[in-house]
Amino acid sequence: MAHFVVKSCFILFLFLVISQSALATKKTLKQRAPCKQFTLYYHDNAFTGNDVDNATSAIVINETKLGNFKFGKMYVFDDPMTKDENFRSPPVARAQGFYFYNMKTDYNAWFAYTLVFNSTVTKGTLNIMGADIMAAETRDFSVVGGTGDFFMTRGIVTIRTQTFEGAKYFRLKMDVKLYECY
Ligand SMILES: *[C@@H]1O[C@H](CO)[C@@H](O)[C@H](O)[C@H]1NC(C)=O
Ligand SMILES: *[C@@H]1O[C@H](CO)[C@@H](O)[C@H](O)[C@H]1NC(C)=O
Ligand SMILES: *[C@@H]1O[C@H](CO)[C@@H](O)[C@H](O)[C@H]1NC(C)=O
Numbered sequence: 354m355a356h357f358v359v360k361s362c363f364i365l366f367l368f369l370v371i372s373q374s375a376l377a378t379k380k381t382l383k384q385r386a387p388c389k390q391f392t393l394y395y396h397d398n399a400f401t402g403n404d405v406d407n408a409t410s411a412i413v414i415n416e417t418k419l420g421n422f423k424f425g426k427m428y429v430f431d432d433p434m435t436k437d438e439n440f441r442s443p444p445v446a447r448a449q450g451f452y453f454y455n456m457k458t459d460y461n462a463w464f465a466y467t468l469v470f471n472s473t474v475t476k477g478t479l480n481i482m483g484a485d486i487m488a489a490e491t492r493d494f495s496v497v498g499g500t501g502d503f504f505m506t507r508g509i510v511t512i513r514t515q516t517f518e519g520a521k522y523f524r525l526k527m528d529v530k531l532y533e534c535y
Contacts (some may be wrong), residue, residue, distance in 0.1 A: 387508065388534035393434040393468075394515070395448055395525040409433065413451075420457035427453035434468060438515065438524065446470045452485065460487040464494060468529075470502065477501020479529070481510055496531060507533045 400408035410430035417425035429451045433444035450466020465482040478501060483494030492512050499506035508531035517523035 385532060387530040387532055389506075389508075389531040390529065392526065392528050393436065393446065394438050395432055395434055395512075395527055396440045397428075397430055397432050397523050397525075398440075399428065399521055401521065414453070416454065422456055422458065422460050423454040424457055425454065427451060430466070434527075438526075440522075440524070445472060445475070450481075461485065462487065475502050477503040479503050479506065483510075485512070487514070496529070499531075503531070504535050505533065506531045506535070 396409070398404075398407055398409045400411040409432045410428045412426060413429050414425060414427040416423040419425065430448065432448045433440075434446040434448055435442040436445055446468045448466050448468055450464065452462045452464045452466075455461060455463050462485040463483070464485055466480075468479040468481065470477050470479075478499060479496050480498045481494050481496050483492070485492050485494075490513065494510040494512060496506060496508040496510060508529065511528040511530070513526045513528075515524045515526050
């Protein structure tokens with residue numbers, strides 16, 4: 354019996370030591386500087402029914418009656434990404450994906466999209482997702498992976514709404530910070 358108690362105490366002690374060191378590691382984890390960083394502007398131009406040439410996104414599922422904040426409404430987009438704020442600047446990438454409204458008590462959306470780069474300078478993709486809490490001045494999305502020039506990357510995209518014209522057009526500033534580059 355005594356032997357068993359001693360043994361149990363030893364195991365408990367070992368467990369404490371291990372969990373303490375795990376905590377210590379977590380605490381000392383420092384945020385590194387990004388290995389790659391750039392800013393792009395996202396232009397979303399919603400389809401109204403007759404602007405086929407100009408529109409870059411469209412409603413695919415309409416809102417439900419749950420609350421007054423468009424709950425359930427979903428857009429699919431193929432939006433141009435430019436280096437400056439001008440909608441007409443030549444796009445350097447396209448943002449292809451979707452977002453939907455998912456909050457009953459406020460405007461809140463969830464984004465999942467790929468930035469597709471297909472130029473002579475950059476070829477590859479960045480896969481991005483995250484919650485867009487629209488009332489917050491800045492929101493962070495996760496870069497969960499990449500291909501081509503962004504092989505196996507990970508990082509954070511900080512977004513900021515710069516302008517919006519009702520439900521027709523909005524522009525987001527996207528600061529891309531990658532913390533793993535190969
Ligand atoms: C295309 O959309 C942009 C952004 O809303 C707008 O400024 C522009 O006037 C539109 N062009 C046409 C031809 O509708
Ligand atoms: C979507 O819902 C709104 C509000 O209920 C309605 O005005 C609109 O006609 C609907 N659009 C489609 C495409 O069903
Ligand atoms: C990428 O660019 C090349 C050359 O312009 C073109 O042939 C190809 O279709 C493009 N691919 C995509 C996915 O847009």
